[in-house]
Amino acid sequence: MNITMLGTGSAFAKKYDNNNGLIELDGYKLLVDCGITLPSSLHAAGLSFNDLDAVLVSHIHADHVGGLEEYAFQMMFLYGKKPVMYIAEGLVDTLWEQTLRGGLTQEPLNAMSDFFDVRPLKDGVDYELHPGLNVRLIQTDHITGKLSYSFLFNDRFFYSADMKFNAALLQRLVDEGVQTIYHDCQLQSPGVVHASLQELLSLPDDVQSKVMLMHYGDTMEEYIGRTGPMQFVKQRQSYSI
Numbered sequence: 337m338n339i340t341m342l343g344t345g346s347a348f349a350k351k352y353d354n355n356n357g358l359i360e361l362d363g364y365k366l367l368v369d370c371g372i373t374l375p376s377s378l379h380a381a382g383l384s385f386n387d388l389d390a391v392l393v394s395h396i397h398a399d400h401v402g403g404l405e406e407y408a409f410q411m412m413f414l415y416g417k418k419p420v421m422y423i424a425e426g427l428v429d430t431l432w433e434q435t436l437r438g439g440l441t442q443e444p445l446n447a448m449s450d451f452f453d454v455r456p457l458k459d460g461v462d463y464e465l466h467p468g469l470n471v472r473l474i475q476t477d478h479i480t481g482k483l484s485y486s487f488l489f490n491d492r493f494f495y496s497a498d499m500k501f502n503a504a505l506l507q508r509l510v511d512e513g514v515q516t517i518y519h520d521c522q523l524q525s526p527g528v529v530h531a532s533l534q535e536l537l538s539l540p541d542d543v544q545s546k547v548m549l550m551h552y553g554d555t556m557e558e559y560i561g562r563t564g565p566m567q568f569v570k571q572r573q574s575y576s577i
């Protein structure tokens with residue numbers, strides 16, 4: 337399978353779009369998060385919302401869910417469809433009540449299910465999204481008191497989304513066979529709600545050699561060559577994983 341990060345930027349980056357990914361397998365297209373800049377970054381990649389098969393949501397911050405209103409409206413009014421949304425069961429009501437309801441509600445449309453074909457996922461359970469593409473949600477620490485999830489695809493590709501540094505989890509994943517880790521990276525310390533580059537550089541070599549850095553700030557280029565064996569993911573470049 338391939339992944340293309342439609343954006344690789346932090347929430348406040350201006351040179352890079354929001355850190356949203358596109359996973360493709362045999363023509364199936366899974367959007368991983370849908371932030372504020374996603375409608376334009378999707379367009380820049382030569383795609384429309386109608387080309388997507390589903391969206392997978394990690395947590396409720398605008399750089400991950402701020403484009404969902406346009407996704408819903410375009411699919412309803414331009415294409416007459418309800419997009420499939422995979423999301424942790426504990427985030428469904430919060431996403432509707434606290435983020436989407438204000439913009440999307442117009443009687444008689446007043447529920448998440450009026451706009452999305454919602455497929456709630458349980459933490460720690462494997463789901464087949466498409467033949468050959470499985471995902472498991474792993475609840476990870478990001479903001480105290482807010483649910484947030486990372487994703488494990490096919491037992492071999494770990495996608496952090498947004499999470500604090502967790503060396504034990506990363507080591508365990510590698511020990512269990514994970515080959516590639518896409519990790520959010522705050523260039524300057526302290527990382528606070530993300531892993532900082534300094535923290536990631538403290539990982540053992542066998543883990544670092546599997547890490548690709550994403551969700552970075554506008555000063556990323558100053559850090560090229562200062563990331564050990566870890567590499568920055570390039571925006572809108574496709575990688576085989």
Ligand SMILES: O=c1ccn([C@@H]2O[C@@H]3COP(=O)(O)O[C@H]3[C@H]2O)c(=O)[nH]1
Binds near residue numbers: 346399
């Ligand atoms: O306690 C907090 C909460 C948030 N923030 C910033 O707001 C951003 C929201 O999106 P993000 O999760 O990609 O990144 C977050 C940080 O950049 C922070 O620095 N400290």
Ligand SMILES: [Zn+2]
Binds near residue numbers: 399400
């Ligand atoms: Zn983010």
Ligand SMILES: [Zn+2]
Binds near residue numbers: 397478498
């Ligand atoms: Zn976040």
